[in-house]
Each structure stands twice: as C-alpha cells, then as structure tokens.
Amino acid sequence: MRVRLEVPATSANLGPGYDSYGLALDIVDTLSLTVHDAAVDPHRCVEVTGEGAEVLPRDGSHLIMRIIGEVLDSEFPAVAAELRPRLSLECDNRIPHSRGLGSSAAAVVAGIGLAAELGAWSTGVELSRDRILEIATAVEGHPDNAAPAIFGGLTVSLSEPVKSWQVPVRTIEAVTVLVPSFRLDTEVARGLIPAGIDHAIAADNSARAGLLVHGMSNDSQVLYEATRDQLHQEFRRGAYPESMALVDALRADGLPAVVSGAGPTVLVLAEAVPDALVAEGFVAQRTAIDLGGYRVSREI
Ligand SMILES: Nc1ncnc2c1ncn2[C@@H]1O[C@H](COP(=O)(O)OP(=O)(O)OP(=O)(O)O)[C@@H](O)[C@H]1O
Ligand SMILES: N[C@@H](CCO)C(=O)O
Structure with a gap:
C-alpha cells in the first residue's frame, strides 16, 4: 500500500x-x-x-x-x-x-x-x-x-x-515571487517582532487587511494601498535588507510588493515584474495560485 x-x-x-x-x-x-x-x-x-x-x-x-x-x-x-x-x-x-x-x-x-x-x-x-x-x-x-x-x-x-x-480570489490568477539564494530562519525573524504595537499602527494595518480582501476579490486597483504593512516588515529590515530594498524599489514603481512570510523572498501580487526591477541575487518566477x-x- x-x-x-x-x-x-x-x-x-x-x-x-x-x-x-x-x-x-x-x-x-x-x-x-x-x-x-x-x-x-x-x-x-x-x-x-x-x-x-x-x-x-x-x-x-x-x-x-x-x-x-x-x-x-x-x-x-x-x-x-x-x-x-x-x-x-x-x-x-x-x-x-x-x-x-x-x-x-x-x-x-x-x-x-x-x-x-x-x-x-x-x-x-x-x-x-x-x-x-x-x-x-x-x-x-x-x-x-x-x-x-x-x-x-x-x-x-x-x-x-x-x-x-x-476568500474568493477573482482579480488575479498568478503572482510573481522573487526568490534570493540567501536564507533566513523563521525563528530568527520572529524574534525581531516587538511584543507590543502602537494603536495607530494597529488601526492602519486593520484597514489595509480588510482592503486586501476587497482587492483580491473585486478590485485589483486597491492592491497597492492594501499591501502596505507596519506590523512586521520594518522590524525585520535589518535581517533582510536586500529584500526590503527590493520591496521599496518595486513599490516606488507602483507594484504591490511585500516580503513573503518571514522572508527573504519578495512577493508581488501581479503576474509580471519588469526585468530591470529584478535585483541582482533574486530569481523572478511567475506562479499560479x-x-x-x-x-x-x-x-x-
Ligand atoms: N520538505 C521538508 N522535509 C524536511 N524538512 C523540511 C522540509 N521543508 C522544510 N523543512 C525544515 O524546515 C526548515 C525551514 O523552516 P523555516 O520555518 O525556517 O522556513 P520556511 O518554512 O521555508 O519559511 P516561512 O515559514 O517563512 O514561510 C528547513 O531548514 C528544514 O529543517
Ligand atoms: N507569519 C509568519 C510566517 C512565517 O512562518 C511570520 O511572518 O513570522
């Protein structure tokens, strides 16, 4: 068997x-x-x-x-x-x-x-x-x-x-992952998150989390605003500086880019990323959901 x-x-x-x-x-x-x-x-x-x-x-x-x-x-x-x-x-x-x-x-x-x-x-x-x-x-x-x-x-x-x-996903069929050769242990990344968080940050993240559901189900135009985070990514910047630099560059170009999980891969909620924006050391891969x-x- x-x-x-x-x-x-x-x-x-x-x-x-x-x-x-x-x-x-x-x-x-x-x-x-x-x-x-x-x-x-x-x-x-x-x-x-x-x-x-x-x-x-x-x-x-x-x-x-x-x-x-x-x-x-x-x-x-x-x-x-x-x-x-x-x-x-x-x-x-x-x-x-x-x-x-x-x-x-x-x-x-x-x-x-x-x-x-x-x-x-x-x-x-x-x-x-x-x-x-x-x-x-x-x-x-x-x-x-x-x-x-x-x-x-x-x-x-x-x-x-x-x-x-x-949650039904209706606005996109595929995403782009930009995978680096370097690694980050999830336990190390979790150790960088502070125990408490400012109320204004929590409120902003709550609004964007709700907006993200709307973006994935109904309106891909809101995905850029929806993907801004203040709960985890900035606290971990020192552990994955190359990933945050790439997220910053992609977002400056209007793309809904985030760090994937505890990093260091970068996720873009779009089917393609211009070659010129793929930083050295990362491999871009389109992947269906x-x-x-x-x-x-x-x-x-
Ligand atoms: N298919 C597998 N078989 C055996 N062990 C695995 C397998 N996949 C992962 N592991 C173990 O888990 C470790 C990776 O776990 P870790 O939580 O650090 O990263 P991740 O799960 O890839 O990332 P993230 O949780 O941020 O998405 C590997 O080093 C290995 O020890
Ligand atoms: N939510 C988790 C995902 C990684 O396992 C983190 O960011 O630490």
Missing part, C-alpha cells in the same frame, strides 16, 4: 495580514509513503531529491517522518505501533527552504495528511481538514501557512480558536 501526496508552497502575511493571511502557490512538493510487509531499516527509511537533498536526515528524525509517527500515535493509537516500523518515505522537494515560502508548514501538513490517509485506510476513521489545521497550527505556532496548504487559495485564519476561511490545497491518493 502506497499513499501519494502533493502539497503547495504558501506565502504568508501578504503585507498587513501578519500570522493570519496566506496564499497557496503552484510550487509543489511530492511525497510517497509506502507501507512494507516487514520492518524497514530505521536509519534509511527516507529518500530525498531536490531541495534539501544534501542536508535532510534519512531516518525517523526527518520532519515529515516525525510528524507521521506523532499523528499515528495521537490520532490512531490502535494501529500506530504495528505500522510505524514498516514505513518508508520518498520526497521530491521543489519548495525552497527558509525563504518565506512555507516549506516547514508544507512538510508538517504533508506529514499529517499522509498519517490521516494511512489511519483512514487501516481504521476507517477520517480526520477532517479542520482537524488537520488544528494539529498543524499546534506544531507551527501560527496557522497562516498551514491553512492555504490545506485548503488552497487565499485564506484568513484565526489562531484562537484555530479556524480558517477561504493553487486553489485546492494538498492532494492525496492511495495506490494499493
């Missing part, structure tokens, strides 16, 4: 929606989980091609394998001990790591989705996508990347209680 799962990259925040807004993108990791007849070598149960192939572990400490094990233990305890030693995982990774494109959330959602499919096959008990979001948010600490990876499209999410809604979230299928 084999389970195949495809999970999309995601861009969180979209400017004003810090820790709550996210967009699923057509950059996809593909995972294949096999249940063998007997136990496999626990030190070599994971194969990786593409992103991270040189550095990711090949044993049960691999993030996706670890999540599969934890979810089997917590949600399907009757079959966990019998299934876990017989699992092997193949990963074909396309989502860049530590660039603000939701690679860790994609891995966490993939692990939960694979465990859910395996659990449903062996026990008949289904985990809903809402429950999968709760588990993923507990691991990630915030729901903004996990929600679009699970449901697709543009999502607006709450952390307490964990809940997410899809993924509308369905992760896809899973069984091969028996």
Whole structure:
C-alpha cells in the first residue's frame, strides 16, 4: 500500500495580514509513503531529491517522518505501533527552504495528511481538514501557512480558536515571487517582532487587511494601498535588507510588493515584474495560485 501526496508552497502575511493571511502557490512538493510487509531499516527509511537533498536526515528524525509517527500515535493509537516500523518515505522537494515560502508548514501538513490517509485506510476513521489545521497550527505556532496548504487559495485564519476561511480570489490568477539564494530562519525573524504595537499602527494595518480582501476579490486597483504593512516588515529590515530594498524599489514603481512570510523572498501580487526591477541575487518566477490545497491518493 502506497499513499501519494502533493502539497503547495504558501506565502504568508501578504503585507498587513501578519500570522493570519496566506496564499497557496503552484510550487509543489511530492511525497510517497509506502507501507512494507516487514520492518524497514530505521536509519534509511527516507529518500530525498531536490531541495534539501544534501542536508535532510534519512531516518525517523526527518520532519515529515516525525510528524507521521506523532499523528499515528495521537490520532490512531490502535494501529500506530504495528505500522510505524514498516514505513518508508520518498520526497521530491521543489519548495525552497527558509525563504518565506512555507516549506516547514508544507512538510508538517504533508506529514499529517499522509498519517490521516494511512489511519483512514487501516481504521476507517477520517480526520477532517479542520482537524488537520488544528494539529498543524499546534506544531507551527501560527496557522497562516498551514491553512492555504490545506485548503488552497487565499485564506484568513484565526489562531484562537484555530479556524480558517477561504476568500474568493477573482482579480488575479498568478503572482510573481522573487526568490534570493540567501536564507533566513523563521525563528530568527520572529524574534525581531516587538511584543507590543502602537494603536495607530494597529488601526492602519486593520484597514489595509480588510482592503486586501476587497482587492483580491473585486478590485485589483486597491492592491497597492492594501499591501502596505507596519506590523512586521520594518522590524525585520535589518535581517533582510536586500529584500526590503527590493520591496521599496518595486513599490516606488507602483507594484504591490511585500516580503513573503518571514522572508527573504519578495512577493508581488501581479503576474509580471519588469526585468530591470529584478535585483541582482533574486530569481523572478511567475506562479499560479493553487486553489485546492494538498492532494492525496492511495495506490494499493
Ligand atoms: N520538505 C521538508 N522535509 C524536511 N524538512 C523540511 C522540509 N521543508 C522544510 N523543512 C525544515 O524546515 C526548515 C525551514 O523552516 P523555516 O520555518 O525556517 O522556513 P520556511 O518554512 O521555508 O519559511 P516561512 O515559514 O517563512 O514561510 C528547513 O531548514 C528544514 O529543517
Ligand atoms: N507569519 C509568519 C510566517 C512565517 O512562518 C511570520 O511572518 O513570522
């Protein structure tokens, strides 16, 4: 028995929606989980091609394998001990790591989705996508990347209680990501956010977050104003100066540019960016918006 799962990259925040807004993108990791007849070598149960192939572990400490094990233990305890030693995982990774494109959330959602499919096959008990979001948010600490990876499209999410809604995207079909070669660890970027914030800044961000929904659903002309943020990007400027310089240059040209997630990738809510504006060290890629979230299928 084999389970195949495809999970999309995601861009969180979209400017004003810090820790709550996210967009699923057509950059996809593909995972294949096999249940063998007997136990496999626990030190070599994971194969990786593409992103991270040189550095990711090949044993049960691999993030996706670890999540599969934890979810089997917590949600399907009757079959966990019998299934876990017989699992092997193949990963074909396309989502860049530590660039603000939701690679860790994609891995966490993939692990939960694979465990859910395996659990449903062996026990008949289904985990809903809402429950999968709760588990993923507990691991990630915030729901903004996990929600679009699970449901697709543009999502607006709450952390307490964990809940997410899809917003119809009608004004654009694709966006541009400008991906640098350098990385930024999300934990480092989160450490730069102050505990408190000025009331006027909070009010301005709230207005722009509402406007962003209007811009994505009804009127792309407002996307430029809607994407200005004061909650997170400026506090992190010192950690990704090249990205902020690029955001500033793109915005000076009238483009709705923001830092993607915790950075350092830059996201533009437009299908194209003039070549002359693509700063050295960044690669521009047009990517369609993924509308369905992760896809899973069984091969028996
Ligand atoms: N497919 C994967 N398989 C195994 N581990 C992964 C995978 N994707 C990400 N990771 C782990 O997560 C780390 C990256 O997580 P991090 O939160 O720093 O960045 P990100 O999720 O790419 O960015 P952001 O959260 O800003 O969108 C990687 O270095 C790796 O340890
Ligand atoms: N909202 C998160 C996304 C990155 O995981 C942040 O900006 O830190």
